[in-house]
Amino acid sequence: MNILVVDDESLNRLVMKRMITTLGHECSASTTGEEAIAYLRTTPCDVVLMDRNLPGIDGVETTRRIRALPEIEQPKIVSLSAYTEDTDRREAIAAGMDAVLSKPITAEQLQTVLADPRGS
Numbered sequence: 001m002n003i004l005v006v007d008d009e010s011l012n013r014l015v016m017k018r019m020i021t022t023l024g025h026e027c028s029a030s031t032t033g034e035e036a037i038a039y040l041r042t043t044p045c046d047v048v049l050m051d052r053n054l055p056g057i058d059g060v061e062t063t064r065r066i067r068a069l070p071e072i073e074q075p076k077i078v079s080l081s082a083y084t085e086d087t088d089r090r091e092a093i094a095a096g097m098d099a100v101l102s103k104p105i106t107a108e109q110l111q112t113v114l115a116d117p118r119g120s
Contacts, residue, residue, distance in 0.1 A: 001046040033062030052081035067096035
């Protein structure tokens with residue numbers, strides 16, 4: 001799979017990239033929602049792992065904007081957040097995210113969500 005990690009924290013991007021490549025997948029990264037949208041306009045992606053708290057437009061709004069792009073093949077989008085209250089989960093799903101994972105995530109959780117991102 002081609003996976004895009006969207007997170008403004010360099011350590012989080014590094015950890016996610018290591019987990020993703022260890023699982024045998026390709027990984028790209030961006031630090032803002034705007035960068036993620038620009039990347040997806042030019043590069044098909046299977047899964048986007050989206051931090052909720054991003055500078056500029058947050059992960060929820062970024063997801064809404066991605067879902068509004070008819071010209072791209074829509075990726076599965078997984079929210080990564082330290083905030084996983086029921087209201088946060090509902091907001092993420094309503095915005096078009098397919099799954100929600102609580103930070104910090106484990107390699108096992110990542111592998112499960114990549115096997116079926118819409119079912120987590």
